[in-house]
Amino acid sequence: MNRIQELTTIANGMAPADLRMYYKGGDQRSFWEDIGRSKDYEQDISEIREEGERLLSVPNPPLTYDLFTRFSRQGTRLDYEKVYFERRRRLNTFALLTLLEPDKEAYRMALQEMIWSICDEYTWCLPAHVNAESPGGIKGTIDLFSAETGFTLSEIRVLLRDHLPSLLISRIGEEVEARLFIPFLSHEHGWETATHNWSAVCAGSIGSAALLLMESGESLAKVLLKTEWCMDYYLHGFGPDGACLEGLGYWNYGFGYFVYYADLLRKRSKGAMDWFRTEKVGRIALFQQQGFMGGKAVVNFSDSQPESTVHIGLSHYLAGLYEDFESPPQSLRSGYRDDHCSRWAPALRNLIWRDPLKPGSDWEEASYYLPDAQWLISRGSYGDQVYAFAAKGGSNDEPHNHNDLGHFILYGAGEVWCSDLGCGEYTVEYFGEGRYGYDCNGSQGHSVPIIDGHYQQEGPDSAAVVLQALTGEAVDRLRLELTSAYRVPALRAFTRMLEWNKEGNRPELTLSDRFTFDSPPGSLVERIVTMVQPELKLLDGRWVVALRRAGTHEPGLLVHYDSELVEPELTRHVYRDHFGQEAAWYAMDFKVKAPGLHANIDFKFQFI
Structure with a gap:
């Protein structure tokens, strides 16, 4: 039959x-x-x-x-x-x-x-x-x-x-x-x-x-x-x-x-x-x-x-x-x-289908690694506040694709500090040849580097290689090889490690990028994306980028960087969201002062 x-x-x-x-x-x-x-x-x-x-x-x-x-x-x-x-x-x-x-x-x-x-x-x-x-x-x-x-x-x-x-x-x-x-x-x-x-x-x-x-x-x-x-x-x-x-x-x-x-x-x-x-x-x-x-x-x-x-x-x-x-x-x-x-x-x-006998409860504390998607997600409670982190590998050939290999999101105490812009206004160009000119789709609107003026490229050949994915009691870690995402002839290797330290009163994120070139690039920029207006702040004799809590003058997140290696530039951008409304986002660009054959760049994200 x-x-x-x-x-x-x-x-x-x-x-x-x-x-x-x-x-x-x-x-x-x-x-x-x-x-x-x-x-x-x-x-x-x-x-x-x-x-x-x-x-x-x-x-x-x-x-x-x-x-x-x-x-x-x-x-x-x-x-x-x-x-x-x-x-x-x-x-x-x-x-x-x-x-x-x-x-x-x-x-x-x-x-x-x-x-x-x-x-x-x-x-x-x-x-x-x-x-x-x-x-x-x-x-x-x-x-x-x-x-x-x-x-x-x-x-x-x-x-x-x-x-x-x-x-x-x-x-x-x-x-x-x-x-x-x-x-x-x-x-x-x-x-x-x-x-x-x-x-x-x-x-x-x-x-x-x-x-x-x-x-x-x-x-x-x-x-x-x-x-x-x-x-x-x-x-x-x-x-x-x-x-x-x-x-x-x-x-x-x-x-x-x-x-x-x-x-x-x-x-x-x-x-x-x-x-x-x-x-x-x-x-x-x-x-x-x-x-x-x-x-x-x-x-x-x-x-x-x-x-x-x-x-x-x-x-x-x-x-x-x-x-x-x-x-x-x-x-x-x-x-x-x-x-x-x-x-x-x-x-x-x-x-x-609603069942009044199922009142539900807040999501459990958990760390997930989804190996097929190559997503790492971690969520935990500290006192009465929730802090969470997510990062992705994957490929730039996914459904509703964004060019975003190595991108991450950082959440804490009711605020998204490092953001994904999500979906923009759907138009003929949004699903056409101009798709990656939209900031929410191209890598220019994601927390990933701009290498020698090049953004990430779309397609199945742009794919992350997972070198390590760890979820543990104290630390979650994702280490990725991302070289193929960039069509930069001089780029020999680019690896990114994101480490989420869950110990202490609040968690901390460390971002470590390693670059190797055959010849020095003309420019190398580390971009971090946020919807919260950033500002430079002198703290204990060192410059940091501070993101303020909504409605206050108090910082909620500090981004630590090596001021001898990189110089920050903070810029405001605008895109049209899914409902056709203009929305502001900010680029925290850290420009390498003297790019050479190698670059080791580290950032620490500290909740206050």
Whole structure:
């Protein structure tokens, strides 16, 4: 029996797609009545109600021709996407409020109008993701957001079937069939073999929609087969260490949609198909607790935000599956309005998967070395404060790549002192030839050297070699050989050692770089990146660079250097963040005064 025959047999024996997949005993009304009265959900419900009142007071914004064509004309994305995601927020909010208050006509009518409006959209894709020349043209294109939209509508149809007229019920089925199932099965899409979030989100959403709309048979089996293929590729993008190279934000996104699909599949197949039994999936699940530094600060290598919250529903679901999964503290709960893309699947599950009996706690003290990613992460408590350090090797050919081999992040007492800029504003150039001209992507915006005027280069040939990776009780250490990252003919060798000393009242970081050249370089600059304005300070007769605590004149971090070897220069720079806002960052450049054939440069980072 081949795989399609096996899946057809499983599909024909599946449990029905009904409310029992979401609530104990399928009792939807009691669930929503209970959480509407529960103090544990008070903040969640208040946020949804406030958003509902706001949205009822403003018109549904149209997706105009002008907005749709701005990406092709100007290369900008935010204008269209702001309206697109506001429309998704309207859909989600009125659906949730109808579940909470099924007898309130204003919510029900607003939901029905929103479903009709979204079904009328020319495409559910974002303009940045469509190409009229692709197989199937624009109408046959499936991107992240078209797949999510189809999943959302399919799930709303199941959950609110009794509150929707037959015309809307049938139209949802028709639109999802035309926009997702037919193009998915009729031709290949580039994301099907992607080893990152696209394969999980797109295939996971389509597979979920199929599980919700298709009763059984070969058609469902065909969708499940292609989805299985895509999920295999997604998991192939992770090493055995389970690290998400795209960062914690994309773990929430890609792995979240993987879990949403796997849950529905396991329930409908009565356990016959269970991705959660795969060992690698369990390892990936633990990445969340490894990626936080302190508070909301995260290890934000790649296109990731410097701060993150958690999807509390997803976290509680995974905690129920894996014993070593740490339930996060409630202080990190993602609020309803936190997701600027307004995704339905996590918003719903933050309510139905939440377990008030799992209050969570602060992350445990731990040191992690993730050998496939080549990330070292260390987090510890000193008194009532958390201090943390993270550094990376890897390659400059990663998903959402930044040229950042040897880069590091330093956190302490509620402040990120040495930073990763994270992701900038997504534009046509951001994912094009100009990508590494953006400070947040090129090595010029990372804490790595500038060698003879050269920044690091992208591509698989730029890869770190790990010489030592140690996590110990007193010291964590990462030593890297980074020569290949630079295309400097005279550079013979460049090694970097980062040593995190955890003893004493506060930890200390020592950075040691060693350079060997065939001929003296014209210049050699050590760059350290921070979002905190630095200043030169004379301390006990020696110059240091001081970073002040927020809102005070007191230094929180001192950077010690050899003033006979290097001369500091402190400069302010500006970049556009992910939301299109200008943000300042500072370069602490330590220029070698007389570069020779060898250079041994050391820094000590001391918390005050």
